[in-house]
Amino acid sequence: MKVLWAVMAVFIVLLQVRLWVGEGSFAQVWQLQDKIDVQKAENAKLANRNERLYAEVLNLRSGQGAIEERARMNLGLIRKDETFFLVVEP
Template sequence: MRRWWPFALLLLALAGLQFKLWLGEGALGEARVLEERVADQRRENARLQQRNDALSAEVEDLKSGEAAVEDRARSELGMIKPGETFYRVVEPAGATPPAAEAPRDAGEGGE
């Protein structure tokens, strides 16, 4: 009769460990969810890093190049150089408006 006692104790310990593995705190399901969250966060970090790199390059370009400042002033603020003529094309009422209006040079030697 005493022979089954150690076997029963080992079986009970195994059942307890299996319960903890599958359903307890830090179980496999919870670990899988956490791995997915880490992967999502890594993708978001990579996307934001690319955005930061692009913004850093733009800042560097604006700091070092006068051409970039001029281009931005022309496209975003509608500024023109002295001697240039600005033309605005007005579309008919039913037409779709252009995406962006940019000033156009009157000639090559407009500086």
């Protein structure tokens, strides 16, 4: 009977070792959870950046300011209350 108890105790210890040290152990799960937390923080930062870029794209697509700036640079747009000066190089 004592041999049976000894075998069971060794078996329980072996199961505990695998639980604490082996693959899929608590230590590995904790390490992976830390990596997940770091990755989630990085993803949140990148999502924020993507939202700002998306808002800028929408502004460029629908905003009159972007269209007006492009017309000024490429087409020479002048408003009513503005004065146009043309500088000619000799």
